[in-house]
Amino acid sequence: MAKESDLVLDVKNLKTVFFTNSGLFKAVDDVSFTVKRGETLAIVGESGCGKSVTALSLMRLVPDPPGRIVGGSVTLEGTDLLALDEAQMRKIRGNRISMIFQEPMTSLNPVMRIGDQIVEAVRLHRNISSKEAQNIAVEMLRLVRIPEPARRAKEYPHQLSGGMRQRAMIAMALACRPALLIADEPTTALDVTIQAQILALILDLQKELGTGLVLITHDLGVVAQTAQRVIVMYAGRKVEEASVEALFAAPKHPYTRGLMASIPSVPASGVAAQERLNEIPGTVPSLVRLPKGCAFAPRCKLAIKRCEAEYPPLADWGGGHLAACWRAAEVAEVA
Amino acid sequence: MTQALLEVTDLKKYYPVRAGVLRRQVGTVHSVDGVSFSLGAGETLGLVGESGCGKSTVARSVLRLVEPTSGQIRLDGEDITHLSKTALRPHRRSMQIVFQDPFASLNPRMTAGDIVGEPLAVHGLATGKALEARVAKLFEQVGLRPDQMRNFPHQFSGGQRQRICIARALALEPRLIVCDEPVSALDVSIQAQVINLLIDLQRQHGFSYLFIAHDLAVVAHISHRVAVMYLGRIVEIADKDELFRNPRHPYTQALLASVPIANPLAKKLAPLVDGDVPSPVNPPSGCAFHTRCRFAMERCKTERPALVNAGDGHQVACLLNEGTGRSQ
Amino acid sequence: MFAYLVRRLFLMLVTLFGISVVIFFLLRIVPGNIVDILFAAAGYVDPADKANLEKELGIDQPLIVQYWHWISGFLRGDFGYSYVSEKPALQEILPRIPITARLAGLALLFSASIGIPLGVISAVKQGTRLDYALRVVSLSGLSLPSFWLGLLILTASVAMFGQMPIFNPNPQTWLEAFATYAVPAAAVGFRSAALTMRITRSSMLEVLRQDYIRTARAKGASDAAVNYHHALKNAILPVITVIGIEAAFLIGGLIVTETVFNIPGVARFLVEAIRWRDYPIVQNLVMFIAVVVVFANFTVDMLYAVFDPRIRYTD
Amino acid sequence: GEPKQGGILRMYHRDSPGNASIHEGATYSLNVPFMPVFNNLVIYKQDEAQNRMDNIVPELAESWAWVNDNKTLTFKLRQGVKWHDGKPFTSADVKCTFDMLMGKAQQKFRQNPRKTWYEQVNDVSTNGDFEVSFNLKRPQPSLLALLASGYTPVYPCHVSPGDMRTHPIGTGPFKFVEFKANESIKLTRNTDYWRKGRPYLDGIEFTIIPNRSTAILAFVAGKFDMTFPTEVSIPLLKDVKSQDPSAVCVVEPNNVATNIIVNSTAAPFDNADIRKAMALALDRKAFINIMFEGQGDIGGTMEPAPAGLWAMPKEMLESIPGYGPDVNANREQAKKLMQKAGYGPDKHLAVKISTRNIPVYRDPAVILIDQLKSIYIDGELDVVETANWFPKVARKDYMLGLNLTGNAVDDPDQSFYENYSCGSERNYTNYCNKEIEKLFDVQSQETDIAKRKKLVWEIDKKLQEDVARPIIFHARTGTCWKPYVKGVTVMSNSSYNGYRYEDVWMDK
Amino acid sequence: MLFMAQRHVLGAAGLVIMTVFVLTAIFADFIARYDPLTVDAARALARPSWAHWMGTDSFGRDVFSRIIHGARISLAVGIGSTALGGTIGVIVGLTSGYLSGWVDLVFQRVSDILQALPLLVLALIMTAALGPSLPNVIIAIAIPLIPTVSRVIRANTLALREQPFVEAAKSIGMSEVRIALRHVLPNTLAPLIVLATAQLGSTILTEASLSFLGLGIPEPYPSWGRMLSESAAEYVRTAPWLVIFPGIAISLAVFGANLFGDALRDILDPRQRG
């Protein structure tokens, strides 16, 4: 087990619900995890499974209404964020905990210069002159490898390419050297060649600053290449957690298993003709109408009566490999 | 060689950039700048490339949804590039398209059944009961229940919506289906279902696919041959195995290297190219890739390499590959 | 930017030309002319007198000729003579413009200074009672006939204070000047304030949902900073458009308000001129209003460029 | 107390007059503000409410005389009178004025609505600078009455009619200062006025407020010393009194007759029975009750007594079909006539009633429609813009029209010739009855007032029986002023003649 | 439904007002207790009482009945002019957006021209030109609406034209006209409805303003606008019921239409959804 002081983030039994037109649903249901200093934790799962809401919950930025965090704790460097009042939380946001969002195009204020947006982030948390903050901003832009940072700082977001915008977002998020960085699908909107650049950059900076990183993605390739530990979410719940090696070697949850099999991989060499992929039948369930037992049961080949009736607990299947499946032991064999 | 189903020769599509008084044209977007390829019956040609490199424009031009600036499109040997709208209509039955975003490509105010039946109605192929029966059959073909015909698009999940799109494309029993990123908007676990469906349909009916994607892995799985585009041009085209085993263009290489491999033990990310994609309004001179290419030479800045044969039907447009030389 | 300006100016000229044609011919479609009205006032019609008078005023000429006379004069700065007062049209129109302009300006000021803050508050407090109350108030602002509101104000002030804020052409003190314009301006401005508030609210709500607002919060910015610094700056654009369009609509409100409060401005004057079929006044005045409206729209577009760096007119 | 000098009388004006030339207009919107600028040869006494022949006093004329078998009317003119621009007034100005009115001068009025008044005048001759004579074709005692009207000011010879429209020059008690259309009219005291010690006021200011409620509110709030004369309706008058009990208000008849113009040249009113039925269906009392809360008068063409001088006696009036007191009986008779014409409960007659888009026209039309319902006539209101009213009437493009006829002078000559003689421009219905026309001339020449009255009654009765232009009622209207305003007289049988305002003063 | 009502309290209130308004208009003959046109001197200017809930006017006509029948006029003006302006606006907007090119350019300029002329001035001139009557007032109010509607529809059409489902329709060989009618038009309905409800109120107000200026719907039709503006002049204090009730009727109807339009916008336009 990691030493207490090594833990940057400790999330316990986080629960976030939404009250919407079609009813109340749990977007994040009883999710727990930890992040250590300098560690990268990946959260994977399909669209709508609650990854972003989890991240927003950590930042306490869940839009209210309609959303609300209804339970659990989020402990950042020993402080329970959920217990803070809004003013205290503001001091921490952007300072100790930062976030990079999915869409670099829309996440920057279109009517503010790039530099000013970074300056704002710095000056919100540090009592320095705007001149100094300017310098820091340019410095940060240099750090994220934007060419001619001084000039770019004076430009508006629309004048930058997608990759540069995402870099500017990263610069902004890291400007106060946070203890924890959350990156919510930071490269989904980008091309593969740019994605590789950005991911490499994030990892470099993380190493340099010793930041804990929560990386949210649905791309297992990205996970394999970046994370140390992985949690897999399905329909608002954490269904599996393991070190990246353990997970890829032997997934214990049938969903993870299916996911891995259904994702095509670039043939390294010598692939024969067209291949059918393994598919997970059925559709991703709507959070509003979740089945009573295991949410994955309707699509699961291994499903048994019990799965439909009872939600399986998250059990340790050895070496800290957690999985929520009654038949986790059999998953490897059956597949 | 048997006659190809689709043959595209030196296709160009320029969009004007307008400005000033009277909206005079001040520049040109070279969306597609001389693309040639052919596609045989029952074959799948994958088309990959970064965002904005002109893939969709190729797709639209092939279907004459946009008018190509120049070049030739032959369907079954017949030049359809300049056919009038009416003359084109019978040919529309031979080629259909499936778009990226299954939600946006379905009219939200029509039922699934109407959407799928519409092509039949438009071409007067079936009416009334017969139409309904045909639609029901199509629904079954793509794995939907016929009783879902009365539902509206928003009542379907993403994967199901894409199936409706495919059913609509199938309705006219085309021989060529252009798929413009048909799975990019889908959940990962659903993506496989759709790809499998496309593969199955091809096996049953012998369609040809022009399959566009930016995800190399997906393309790899479904295609027989793969073409790589960069800034409006095809830079490399080859049989799938050949291309993945033996990429010749530095851009293809970078692309392949940038795809994160779903194996924590395999090599870590190592970006092979720097910088951003140049704008198609002012494409770089010479080889468009020279601004980001590790191997760029002085010549690359001025000379535009042609797509040349490098043996085994492997064509590549790179000065390093003149003759049969390899870049690695 | 320059090219854009030229293009815009060109389009403006086309529009203004179109307006001149429309207003000219529309007026001729309206049955009856000044001569009919004059004879109606005199209570008899004498065909010979009528023909003489029409000839004297030049309204017996072919329409094209009349149009040419007017427009060529207009371009030379010769606006002709009012049929009714027989004074130069310019001399009739000019002194009335500042009155309406002051009224309109004050109304717009009123509308912006009340509508925008309330809109922001309503958006920020969305779903609260305050929001509901503000929305109801603003909707009622859009539901009251403005002459009715004006009359109520007048009646109430006479009933309560025995005084009435009627137009005072030579205000002695600053306060009097303010009173002369403020009350009618508020009566007109109420509607546009309500409109501004609604647009501000919906625009703010739209912006508040944007990703960059979340980004700002994620940086640790306070609500006030987010609402006013980040959101309002982006939300203001549609508001500017509406205020720009409202400037054109305001004329309608002003007609009624100037009538109710008996203010001798151009708006009421225009209605009277239409009633009298006083072509030189109507045509030139409408052209003048059109120029103002077209320039207002133009200014709004330019303001866009100021507020929104994304808009580049060079393409 | 004693009249005081000074003060500016503030009055609101109901409507912007088209111009400032009294001779070119026919509305008291023009008389009220501009009459103070002028003088006539003779004028009705301004402090008497009733205009009568024996009330006529000299103004620019010092005296007059009928000579030459009553065929010449000679005036001795006042000397030393100056126009507002300083030029002296002479007999030439009088000749100029009347030559222009008769259409004999070089210079012409743009419009000349009262040309017919001078039909019997051969010419106007001068005898030296201070004597003029009107030479008539036949005796016409009423000429003097016409000359005493507010509509008959003397214009200066040296100012063109065009200038008189924008900047009138007169000899009157007040000088014209400015006229801003739709805004205001300002007059100032003529310090050089020939009548010493007059006027009392330093000036008069009219603020034009077409919106009645705004205007009344402003009067109540003390922004004005006086309302526009005869513009306050009965309900508004009550309102004014309740809000400002100190206000002095009078209600007077104003010799404006509300009447129906009947198009007898086309179906259905070419049928005399239907015309008569319509006349029988009128419940005049109801009109008066609704429009004036009872304060109106019923009569024929001539204004009813006591204000009117020429009204028929009551018994005579009630003998005219439709004037009888039993409305129901009248209507029964009317229904019979309608049935005779082929209409009945199952077959209604659809009729369009045209009128101008002004409440005083529209409101009675609404009542008329309602009353016609009782005799199987379904009326539909056809509201016509001012600009189209006369062309429409001239085209005979109407069935029934609801019209208001204002009489400048309470005199049969004015009324009969203008409205009923064949070929008169103001005879909208083109009613033409040669026999009556002869009677017009007979009464016109009659110098014995009693005899003339008899003739006039006969004519009036006949006109009503012919349903040429059935008169519905004669209006009464109110005028209010603040108690400190003194010397205002509102004329009771004309609304055009009483605005010289030289006797008005303010006790402030 | 119940849920909707809870979420959109104001909208539900608007809907109720609108429904009452429409029902009143439809069943005016049954609701009104007197003929709105019958003049009766004997009962002129009666105060509100059991017999005359809202009193009578100077002609002795029952105000309540006139207001009830006035709903018809206001509804006719509101719906008539909105429908007329809307229909033409849709046709113009659709053609303009769909054909683009010079047709678009011409239509755009024309709507520029119409928009630079103040609405009330245009309506004034139009009513003066056509003469005051119910259909003419409707036409006069409808014309200035056209550019507003056509702008919205055009923008929508332009956006829709880029939608893949329109391209898909093209790719199956559908004719342009059919695409415009079958795919583009139905999808502009939502913004159109929103716009129409918003305009409904303002047309009623425009009619009132025209009435005030003497160019509204003429007698004998009981138009709220004229009832209000003319009574206002004479009877504000002596017979306040003549002014209060039509005022309430107008404001309430417009208010209801606005409330309803607002809620409709929230429901139909996802971009506005809070």
Ligand SMILES: Nc1ncnc2c1ncn2[C@@H]1O[C@H](COP(=O)(O)OP(=O)(O)OP(=O)(O)O)[C@@H](O)[C@H]1O
């Ligand atoms: N503001 C909101 N209002 C209502 N529901 C919301 C809101 N934000 C998120 N949700 C719902 O919460 C659930 C989880 O959403 P979340 O954004 O966390 O998914 P995700 O895993 O990040 O998906 P993606 O991969 O598409 O980003 C989804 O069903 C979503 O519809």
Ligand SMILES: Nc1ncnc2c1ncn2[C@@H]1O[C@H](COP(=O)(O)OP(=O)(O)OP(=O)(O)O)[C@@H](O)[C@H]1O
């Ligand atoms: N209608 C158009 N007008 C002007 N430029 C256009 C138009 N359509 C496409 N383009 C431009 O042409 C280029 C190629 O566009 P295209 O949509 O074909 O790219 P793509 O390869 O399909 O990209 P993506 O992967 O993002 O779909 C882009 O730069 C685009 O901006």
Ligand SMILES: [Mg+2]
């Ligand atoms: Mg997400």
Ligand SMILES: [Mg+2]
């Ligand atoms: Mg594309």
Ligand code: NI
């Ligand atoms: Ni709802």
